Amino acid sequence: MDERQLTPEAASDGGAELDMRGITKRFGDVVANRQVDFVVRRGEVHALVGENGAGKSTLMRIAAGIMRPDEGGIRVSGETRSFASARDAAAAGIGMVHQHFSLVPSLTIAENIFLAEPPNQFGVLDPKLLRRRAAELSTRYRLDLPTDGKVGNQPVGVQQRVEILKALLTGRKILILDEPTAVLTPQEADHLFATLRALRASGHTIILITHKLREVFAVADRITVMRDGRAFPPVAAAESNPSELARMMVGRDVLLRRPNATQATPGPEALRLDAVSCRNDRGATALDAVSLTLHAGEILGIAGVNGNGQDELVEVVAGLRQPSQGRIVVVGRDVTTARSPRARRAAGIAHIPTDRMRRGVALPATVAENLMLGPHERPPLSRGPWLQSNAVRAFADTLIDRFGIRTPSAAAPVAALSGGNVQKVVVARELTGEVTVLLAANPTRGVDIGAAEFIHRQLEEARARGAGVLLVSSELDEVRALSDRILVMAGGRFAGPFAPDVSEHELGVYMGGGDRAMLGSEAGAQHDGAA
Amino acid sequence: MNRDVVIGRILPGLARPVAAVAISLAAFALVLRLSGYDVAQVYATLLRGAVGDPAAIASTLRWATSLIFAGLAVALPLRAGLFNVGVEGQLYLAGLVAALIGLRVDLPALALQPLVIVAAAIVGALWALIPTLLLIHTRASEIVTTLMLNYVAIGVADYLVNNYFRARMSAEAVMTDRVPPAARFPSLVPPYPVSYGLIIAVALALLLHLFLKRTKQGYETRMVGLNREFAAYGGVRIGRSWLVAMLASGAIAGLIGAFETNGVNGRFVSQFSPGFGFDGFLIAFLAGGSPLGVIVAGLGVAALRAGSLSVSIEFGMPRITIAIMQGIIILLISAQLGRLDFVRRVVRAFRLRSVIGPSMQVVRHEHDSQS
Ligand SMILES: Nc1ncnc2c1ncn2[C@@H]1O[C@H](COP(=O)(O)OP(=O)(O)OP(=O)(O)O)[C@@H](O)[C@H]1O
Ligand SMILES: [Mg+2]
Numbered sequence: 042m043d044e045r046q047l048t049p050e051a052a053s054d055g056g057a058e059l060d061m062r063g064i065t066k067r068f069g070d071v072v073a074n075r076q077v078d079f080v081v082r083r084g085e086v087h088a089l090v091g092e093n094g095a096g097k098s099t100l101m102r103i104a105a106g107i108m109r110p111d112e113g114g115i116r117v118s119g120e121t122r123s124f125a126s127a128r129d130a131a132a133a134g135i136g137m138v139h140q141h142f143s144l145v146p147s148l149t150i151a152e153n154i155f156l157a158e159p160p161n162q163f164g165v166l167d168p169k170l171l172r173r174r175a176a177e178l179s180t181r182y183r184l185d186l187p188t189d190g191k192v193g194n195q196p197v198g199v200q201q202r203v204e205i206l207k208a209l210l211t212g213r214k215i216l217i218l219d220e221p222t223a224v225l226t227p228q229e230a231d232h233l234f235a236t237l238r239a240l241r242a243s244g245h246t247i248i249l250i251t252h253k254l255r256e257v258f259a260v261a262d263r264i265t266v267m268r269d270g271r272a273f274p275p276v277a278a279a280e281s282n283p284s285e286l287a288r289m290m291v292g293r294d295v296l297l298r299r300p301n302a303t304q305a306t307p308g309p310e311a312l313r314l315d316a317v318s319c320r321n322d323r324g325a326t327a328l329d330a331v332s333l334t335l336h337a338g339e340i341l342g343i344a345g346v347n348g349n350g351q352d353e354l355v356e357v358v359a360g361l362r363q364p365s366q367g368r369i370v371v372v373g374r375d376v377t378t379a380r381s382p383r384a385r386r387a388a389g390i391a392h393i394p395t396d397r398m399r400r401g402v403a404l405p406a407t408v409a410e411n412l413m414l415g416p417h418e419r420p421p422l423s424r425g426p427w428l429q430s431n432a433v434r435a436f437a438d439t440l441i442d443r444f445g446i447r448t449p450s451a452a453a454p455v456a457a458l459s460g461g462n463v464q465k466v467v468v469a470r471e472l473t474g475e476v477t478v479l480l481a482a483n484p485t486r487g488v489d490i491g492a493a494e495f496i497h498r499q500l501e502e503a504r505a506r507g508a509g510v511l512l513v514s515s516e517l518d519e520v521r522a523l524s525d526r527i528l529v530m531a532g533g534r535f536a537g538p539f540a541p542d543v544s545e546h547e548l549g550v551y552m553g554g555g556d557r558a559m560l561g562s563e564a565g566a567q568h569d570g571a572a
Numbered sequence: 573m574n575r576d577v578v579i580g581r582i583l584p585g586l587a588r589p590v591a592a593v594a595i596s597l598a599a600f601a602l603v604l605r606l607s608g609y610d611v612a613q614v615y616a617t618l619l620r621g622a623v624g625d626p627a628a629i630a631s632t633l634r635w636a637t638s639l640i641f642a643g644l645a646v647a648l649p650l651r652a653g654l655f656n657v658g659v660e661g662q663l664y665l666a667g668l669v670a671a672l673i674g675l676r677v678d679l680p681a682l683a684l685q686p687l688v689i690v691a692a693a694i695v696g697a698l699w700a701l702i703p704t705l706l707l708i709h710t711r712a713s714e715i716v717t718t719l720m721l722n723y724v725a726i727g728v729a730d731y732l733v734n735n736y737f738r739a740r741m742s743a744e745a746v747m748t749d750r751v752p753p754a755a756r757f758p759s760l761v762p763p764y765p766v767s768y769g770l771i772i773a774v775a776l777a778l779l780l781h782l783f784l785k786r787t788k789q790g791y792e793t794r795m796v797g798l799n800r801e802f803a804a805y806g807g808v809r810i811g812r813s814w815l816v817a818m819l820a821s822g823a824i825a826g827l828i829g830a831f832e833t834n835g836v837n838g839r840f841v842s843q844f845s846p847g848f849g850f851d852g853f854l855i856a857f858l859a860g861g862s863p864l865g866v867i868v869a870g871l872g873v874a875a876l877r878a879g880s881l882s883v884s885i886e887f888g889m890p891r892i893t894i895a896i897m898q899g900i901i902i903l904l905i906s907a908q909l910g911r912l913d914f915v916r917r918v919v920r921a922f923r924l925r926s927v928i929g930p931s932m933q934v935v936r937h938e939h940d941s942q943s
Contacts, residue, residue: 359805361804361805381807381809382804382805382806382807383807383808383809386806386807387807392805394805399801400799400801400802400804400805401802401805402799402802403795403798403799403802403803404798404799405798406794406795406798406799410791410794410795413791414795414802414803414806414807414808415806415807417788417791418788423788426787426788426789427786427787427788428786428787428788428791430786
């Protein structure tokens with residue numbers, strides 16, 4: 042690594058806890074970071090924002106020792122450092138929560154937390170000590186984790202907190218969080234911010250990557266905006282505002298709050314659920330005889346705390362989970378016995394899944410291969426048994442262009458895309474073609490404000506074309522801005538419907554409110570008792 | 573993950589399999605040295621035995637025929653995320669059927685030989701059908717079932733030959749009579765046993781390459797292998813992809829039996845496969861699952877085998893020592909490609925193979941739903 046001479050100014054910036062200078066990182070022809078200077082002061086919460094693919098995750102991976110920069114140097118607490126691995130960065134007190142989970146689903150939360158260095162007695166693993174230490178940590182940081190539960194059985198909100206706790210063990214000084222709130226409800230996010238403030242008070246330095254400007258101004262002291270691999274000088278949160286920030290990120294004005302562009306014209310029934318029940322992976326009741334009607338030309342919003350049956354609701358309709366009772370009707374046709382995702386797609390159901398990495402994409406496959414799944418069965422993408430490679434390329438290029446997917450080419454593996462661009466690949470695929478019912482689960486998770494605006498417009502256009510859109514989102518703002526009607530999901534049942542102008546407070550009450558809203562897992566557990 | 577990143581940095585891209593071979597040659601040199609051999613001499617003999625003269629080249633090509641088939645038979649299911657550990661059994665039964673048709677059916681060569689080839693392919697495919705149906709309908713791990721069916725196939729075939737089809741002249745060896753000339757695949761380069769099976773093997777590799785890259789079914793097969801949940805969610809019929817891959821794999825395995833029996837040996841000989849099914853894994857690994865890569869890797873491993881025969885004759889070295897080198901290559905390659913889902917499953921398969929032993933266990937498919 043090229044150890045650049047640090048400038049005198051940098052050295053004199055006494056309060057700098059993390060000081061990255063002249064960082065450049067290339068991936069082939071893509072320059073992810075170009076001559077980035079990034080300085081974080083001791084004891085501050087520093088927000089790092091910017092469009093999808095701007096280079097935020099790359100810069101932070103370099104800080105956390107996961108990648109090496111092509112050029113540039115790093116100082117931690119004034120000492121020049123060169124990280125060969127995440128272990129080196131951990132030794133310097135830097136811990137990172139990644140954009141995508143890296144937990145072992147079959148192990149318990151406690152085991153995951155101490156995966157790297159299990160507490161031991163003379164080299165022998167001590168399971169009791171491990172469990173006690175995990176419980177202590179969970180209490181100390183007020184994360185409320187069911188530490189004996191298997192990670193695979195936990196809702197995403199809980200998994201996120203496990204990741205945070207893991208990072209806290211290594212991040213004694215600097216804690217980096219890459220879009221930690223993408224999977225959290227506003228209440229869960231507020232809870233996280235309370236934790237972050239407490240950490241800051243105890244001397245931690247925190248770097249937070251997020252696309253949600255509300256959060257930036259709720260918790261950050263200073264903000265660095267990245268665009269196209271470059272970083273602007275930091276601004277103080279107190280001296281900035283959301284629209285100025287948005288302009289810096291995108292390079293043009295962005296409408297942050299937008300009135301509904303098209304009007305709903307509810308038509309005939311597109312999807313009906315009659316008293317549908319199902320179990321979750323743990324065998325507990327996830328949906329408790331729920332019924333709903335979704336009309337063509339309508340966006341029906343489903344609000345709720347993660348883990349209250351939303352995932353199962355979407356999976357049951359998509360054919361990925363079998364109901365234990367009830368009927369599923371698509372445009373008047375009973376599809377309950379058409380069990381496979383294939384059959385449901387044939388009935389006109391498209392699905393943006395909530396966990397894009399699990400089933401939304403095949404990471405090693407190319408962008409084109411990820412975009413063509415489905416349409417590949419029909420002309421023009423194929424003729425007889427043969428794929429038409431020219432048509433495939435044209436198809437992929439069109440979607441890449443229309444959805445603004447930042448990728449070197451259609452032939453690049455999806456694994457090389459930034460998180461938000463992976464999401465755009467999923468959305469582009471599912472919004473293309475004839476859609477009768479669109480299941481959109483957190484469709485804008487992890488995408489930047491410009492892209493979120495674009496995806497929202499696409500949902501409205503799908504509605505205008507006569508699709509019924511089931512919008513499941515942990516973000517109340519999104520649900521309220523887009524939906525024509527809103528149902529609240531709590532404990533596997535619906536409350537509502539509500540009009541879109543319902544107050545956030547009222548929705549919050551129905552979502553369970555208070556402590557329960559912050560504990561996705563508890564909500565599910567309490568429901569089990571009631572069922 | 574971290575280790576992959578590091579190794580990925582040291583050995584980028586295509587250099588990997590080459591590096592793996594080079595490292596294992598070096599490691600093996602150390603083994604030889606410690607055992608008191610003259611390393612340079614051994615390697616020179618190895619090279620001469622592989623490509624030193626026409627006979628050596630013919631020997632390499634003779635092995636390449638079956639090894640390319642074997643590599644393809646393993647690589648195709650790998651691309652669908654499956655392990656056909658049953659190539660041994662599939663080729664064994666197919667070899668017996670090839671011999672029996674040769675012995676019992678009286679047709680001109682032009683009709684008889686295609687019949688033998690097709691019948692052997694069908695037998696191999698049918699033997700692969702059983703574990704595939706079990707997999708699709710009961711989720712029984714194909715790793716276990718294909719492996720177990722090897723023992724069944726070998727037992728059944730040997731029993732049949734021993735009791736009903738044993739050669740009249742043979743005292744101790746379990747084998748059938750020689751097949752008549754019409755059923756015998758002619759040599760391309762007499763007197764060496766290199767038949768047109770070699771051409772079929774190479775053509776098949778090209779066809780499979782086209783299949784995977786250019787057809788709908790091939791694309792779906794690859795998506796199933798890369799992320800099964802993604803494929804299922806997108807409406808791909810997983811079972812169909814598995815059936816196609818496994819039936820084709822069994823059929824290709826069957827071709828090994830046909831060309832070994834009615835080509836090289838001229839008769840069915842008990843235990844005629846020196847472990848083609850497992851060499852297939854080495855080759856498919858080296859090739860990274862690519863059919864075109866299998867041609868190259870198959871030739872390479874064939875050269876190694878031909879050369880090692882010379883070495884074992886000249887130095888009185890047990891041939892198993894060459895297996896040590898193959899083992900080292902497998903280790904290196906799997907460590908490097910460990911991030912690929914299918915290789916992760918290979919590694920698990922080999923771990924399984926060593927623990928199954930007498931107590932049969934049925935292993936369920938776990939979801940690799942990490943990260
Ligand atoms: N491993 C990689 N191989 C190739 N290109 C990469 C790799 N990782 C990142 N890139 C490219 O580098 C650029 C910056 O990516 P990065 O993940 O840092 O973006 P980001 O700002 O975190 O975006 P997002 O908000 O979508 O997460 C992108 O163009 C991306 O495609
Ligand atoms: Mg990112």
